[in-house]
Amino acid sequence: MKKSIKIFLYSLSLVIIFIIAASYISYWSYSPELESTAVNDQNTSYFFENYEECRSEFINLSNQLKSQMEGVSIDSIRVESSIDTNLSIDFCFIPSVGDSSKLVVISSGVHGIEGYTGSAVQRMMMNEMIPEIQGNRPAILLIHGVNPYGFKYKRRVTENNVDLNRNSSLSNELYNIGNSGYADLYDFVNPANPASEDDFYNKFFYMVAIAKIAKSSMPVLRQAVLQGQYEFPEGLYFGGDRQEPQISALEDYLPMYFDKFKTILHIDLHTGYGEIGKLHLFANPVENDELKNYTTRVFEGLDIDWGDSDDFYTVSGDFCSFIGDLNPDATFISMPFEYGTLNSQKTFGSLHSIQKTILENQGIQHGYQNAKQEDKIKSSFIEMYYPSDPEWRSLVIEQSREVLNIAIQNYTEFK
Numbered sequence: 004m005k006k007s008i009k010i011f012l013y014s015l016s017l018v019i020i021f022i023i024a025a026s027y028i029s030y031w032s033y034s035p036e037l038e039s040t041a042v043n044d045q046n047t048s049y050f051f052e053n054y055e056e057c058r059s060e061f062i063n064l065s066n067q068l069k070s071q072m073e074g075v076s077i078d079s080i081r082v083e084s085s086i087d088t089n090l091s092i093d094f095c096f097i098p099s100v101g102d103s104s105k106l107v108v109i110s111s112g113v114h115g116i117e118g119y120t121g122s123a124v125q126r127m128m129m130n131e132m133i134p135e136i137q138g139n140r141p142a143i144l145l146i147h148g149v150n151p152y153g154f155k156y157k158r159r160v161t162e163n164n165v166d167l168n169r170n171s172s173l174s175n176e177l178y179n180i181g182n183s184g185y186a187d188l189y190d191f192v193n194p195a196n197p198a199s200e201d202d203f204y205n206k207f208f209y210m211v212a213i214a215k216i217a218k219s220s221m222p223v224l225r226q227a228v229l230q231g232q233y234e235f236p237e238g239l240y241f242g243g244d245r246q247e248p249q250i251s252a253l254e255d256y257l258p259m260y261f262d263k264f265k266t267i268l269h270i271d272l273h274t275g276y277g278e279i280g281k282l283h284l285f286a287n288p289v290e291n292d293e294l295k296n297y298t299t300r301v302f303e304g305l306d307i308d309w310g311d312s313d314d315f316y317t318v319s320g321d322f323c324s325f326i327g328d329l330n331p332d333a334t335f336i337s338m339p340f341e342y343g344t345l346n347s348q349k350t351f352g353s354l355h356s357i358q359k360t361i362l363e364n365q366g367i368q369h370g371y372q373n374a375k376q377e378d379k380i381k382s383s384f385i386e387m388y389y390p391s392d393p394e395w396r397s398l399v400i401e402q403s404r405e406v407l408n409i410a411i412q413n414y415t416e417f418k
């Protein structure tokens with residue numbers, strides 16, 4: 004071989020080694036940080052570490068509101084389960100003052116583990132905001148812990164591995180929707196060996212992912228994985244083959260609250276997606292200009308993500324649309340709130356997020372390489388959906404207070 008070719012090949016391999024080493028270090032040292040912010044102890048006091056405490060404090064505050072205000076009603080429905088008899092969805096309904104045509108619905112824990120934050124936000128409202136509203140007030144329905152199994156056992160999904168935000172529909176046609184993009188990526192998102200963060204595949208997971216992104220682009224990949232699938236019960240983002248028990252129960256139960264209202268504003272509380280520490284308003288796509296205008300006015304002055312940016316994806320069977328479909332005659336505005344934890348709008352954040360989600364499901368389906376790995380995988384998953392950082396928690400409550408105050412006031416005043 005000519006000397007010049009040898010030198011060229013030698014330099015090329017050095018460059019490749021350098022690129023691999025640099026990307027490896029930068030992927031594994033990735034750790035998005037919050038801008039330093041003061042912690043307010045009252046804000047952090049709303050966060051608890053187990054489902055029972057969240058639930059019992061929700062019921063205590065419901066009783067407190069009932070003793071302060073006229074017409075408050077409290078209820079609960081048990082969620083069928085083959086492993087736990089103490090799972091329920093709890094409700095607190097606060098009637099309107101003045102205009103009786105409007106209702107606000109705030110739901111938590113559609114993705115079980117995200118319920119810790121959702122519950123904290125609901126209890127902040129019950130403790131501080133609702134008793135303080137002067138003058139007119141729309142009716143308010145708080146729905147606590149839509150997926151109590153996932154809430155209690157710190158998973159996103161139900162005990163049937165179903166993602167409720169892909170399962171909520173009045174029509175069985177949902178469960179026949181195909182997703183060929185997902186089927187193509189099945190092995191990539193559902194590895195079938197015992198889970199370990201430290202095996203060779205996981206150490207270089209980001210490179211496999213980057214190769215897939217290069218082949219199909221990030222938006223296409225994100226859409227295929229996240230939109231939901233109805234074919235693989237053990238796979239990620241499984242939407243089920245029928246309504247989950249609580250969705251059937253809610254279909255029967257909720258109309259008695261809804262029937263008398265002409266306008267419904269639904270806010271569904273989630274965590275995990277988006278910029279760390281930021282409350283994102285991820286609107287569901289709205290075709291109707293009047294409705295879009297109405298939504299913009301309710302959230303006036305706040306950033307709404309309308310789903311036209313690159314990091315957006317659509318889902319089938321989402322809980323907000325289900326609530327809307329229960330009210331075909333009402334003007335229905337919905338706004339999922341997402342409290343970001345990992346900068347998942349950025350490529351590395353997004354890859355870490357999907358990797359942690361894959362490992363969690365892989366562990367449940369196929370076990371773990373050892374107890375240490377089980378511990379690491381579970382705690383890293385919990386940290387992604389329920390960060391322990393007091394600054395993050397404090398910010399969540401602070402932004403919720405501000406945004407919910409604006410939204411409820413605008414909504415009340417809207418004619």
Ligand SMILES: [Zn+2]
Nearest residue numbers: 114117273274
């Ligand atoms: Zn969620």
